Amino acid sequence: MPAIPDSHGHYGEFGGRYVAETLMPALFELEAAYKSARRDPQFRADLEKYSREYVGRPTPLFFCANLTARLGGAKIYLKREDLCHTGAHKANNALGQSLLAVRMKKDRIIAETGAGQHGVATATFAALFRRRCEVFMGSLDVERQALNVFRMKLLGASVHPVDSGTRSLKDSMSEALRDWTASVRDTYYLIGSAAGPHPYPQIVRDFQSVIGREARKQIIRQEGRLPNVLVACVNGGSNAIGLMYPFIRDRAVRMIFVEAGGLGLSGPSHAATLTSGVPGVLHGNRTLLLQDELGQIRDTHSIAPGLDYPGVGPELAYLKDIGRAEYAAVTDEEALDAFKLLSETEGIIPALESSHAVAHVVRIAPELARDQVIIVNLSGRGDKDMSTVARALGVTLREGA
């Protein structure tokens, strides 16, 4: 297998660096800084220390006895990234890249965010490492994730609502790139998805791979063998690649990416890029994109704001391309059903994003033999989604009254 990515950040035909010239030198600088950090024992020791003492790693691998019995098929394990400090796997990458920002002596950190989980994680480490932090967030997401906006502000970050385009994750990333183009000399752009220009997809994958490295050891300890199936929700793909990358050479382990089917794949209201995207260039990399026949990026929809992006990380597009990974789409409704099911059966309230992965497990587990093992990445907890879910279920929440 050739080195992935190659020295220009290509994953097969995907990846690369497609940015305005102003940012190219910054990407080279970041690449060099990252290479030297990875070799530095002090950097690795810091990463390990904060990972353990602050993020709370390792996270448990939990066997869902109730859900397994209910579905009557394969054994279901959850990798509990929802138990990370800040409530999602996003902390793993925000920690690693914040340490990199400190090492590069960048005083200001900017980030894009959709669901707000990456924004919260970035604001958290900016507070810890005393950096100024500004987060760009689509104004639609500012409305539907008000709780996370409040958290970011409490953590000392400024939140800039973005009113352009579809007012969601895509536009927050465009706006963060615009800010970085002007502020590149003193600002670190902390991308949260396994997307963007090289070296970001690789950096994010590497910092998130702690999920899969732990899960691999844990399942061997708990089951005495490797799993049969790995399942994770995918948009940019950071939690999926984080869980699955350490299993990539274990050919017998199936990898399933679950994306947002929104209101259904027959209409335009979804974000199922692997299922119906075509190759194109957006936000610094070549990947599969939802676009029209003229190469204009299409509007997307998902009930989960963290899955509402018209692209996918280049490595995930590549893994689909070479047939290593399977992919599926789950509708808003199926995700909501899974959200309720996991809450009721296991006492764990998942994020709407992670609920998509759980929903796919609900489909496949009964079809698999009882000795088969599935690991699902429970990438985040659902507290942030209470008002969205309440609205979808027709419940009115009253505060303070």
Added chain:
Amino acid sequence: MPKFPRRIAAKFRELGARAEAALIPFIVAGDPDLETTRALVLELENRGADLIELGVPFSDPMADGSANQRAIARGLKSGASIPEILRLVSELRKATAIPIILYGYYNPYLHYGCDQLARDAASAGVDGILAVDLPPEEGAVLRKATRANGIDLIHLLAPTTPLERSREIAGRASGFLYYVSVTGVTGARRDLPDDLAEHVRAIRQVSDLPIGVGFGISTPEQAARVASFADAVVVGSAISMLAEERGRSGMIEAIGSLAGGMKTAMRSARDVNGAPPR
């Protein structure tokens, strides 16, 4: 007869002989409709524009500030797609030989197909193509296609570009080099950087191509200052703002008048100072 017209190089030679700097207005195709764009190109030429950058709308213009973002959105709304824009250029070629450069983002080009685009653009009468988010490292396919069809692939240099990299980029470029005057996205600036002239002079050490300067230039005074050390001045966001303020009925006169004022100021700056030393 040469195989390709090479109108950009010819224009810079012609201006060089007169010790003039080029004025390059950037206008978004289809803002607010293609008929207005056609009339605007002709008016700009009358008012002293030397080359035209025709903005190809894209849904996610990451290197553009708010004025151009809104202009691009208006262009998208009116349906200014690549086929329509090429039709407009063919139409314009009946009336003018002014060099025309397509200025846009890579994805619409890629989707149209780089070879197809270069062929169709050449036959429509396009002279140059610029893709803001396509650095030379990723540009092999478009470079090959444009070369084969006699179209100049215009490259950007930025204040953050080290000189050695400028040299490499210049080595692959043709037509002219586009120096981005500010560290940032497009948009009018009250002040241009103090070391702008110094940067342009440094680039002259590594390339013989004409150097155009753009991003942030919005007034005749700024245009005159830049013309005293650069070979071309690009004005964009100031035009997008006028298009927005004046609308279909008033924009042609207002934008023509801005361009006329800029070109006059640029000429007098050169009369006083002469052409910059090469």
